[in-house]
Amino acid sequence: MMNRAIVVGVDGSQAAKSALTWAAENAARRSLPLRIVQVREPRTAEHLVPAVAESSQAADLVVVGSRGLGGFASAALGSVSYGILHRACCPLAVIGTGWRRS
Known part of the structure; x- marks a missing residue:
């Protein structure tokens, strides 16, 4: 049985x-x-x-950040979360820059 994991994509941004x-x-x-x-x-x-997307094959969940552009701007820019959403093999959680620990 393959080890499952949570995969997070990191690019150095605050998100x-x-x-x-x-x-x-x-x-x-x-x-x-x-x-x-x-x-x-x-x-x-x-x-x-x-x-x-490749790492998602052995994941329970993929997590990425979002800069929160929203609306047409994010569609026009082709965001990372949009790209992963259509390629991931597991659920995706998109975390906004404003998220804080509870």
Whole structure:
């Protein structure tokens, strides 16, 4: 049986930091390993999307951050969360920059 995990995509942005914190807390709560997929250049969707999508094959959950552009702007820009949503093999949690620990 394959080890399941929570996968988080990180690109150095503030939204990714929020997603990482959320994912780490949830992985600990569910006693699952946390797998961090990172790109070196910030906001490099063309590298992060396929890497996270591939990692989702062995994941219970994928977590990414969102800058919260919303509406037409995010559709026009082709966000990471939109790309992963259509490629991930498991559920996706999108964490906004404004998320704070409770």
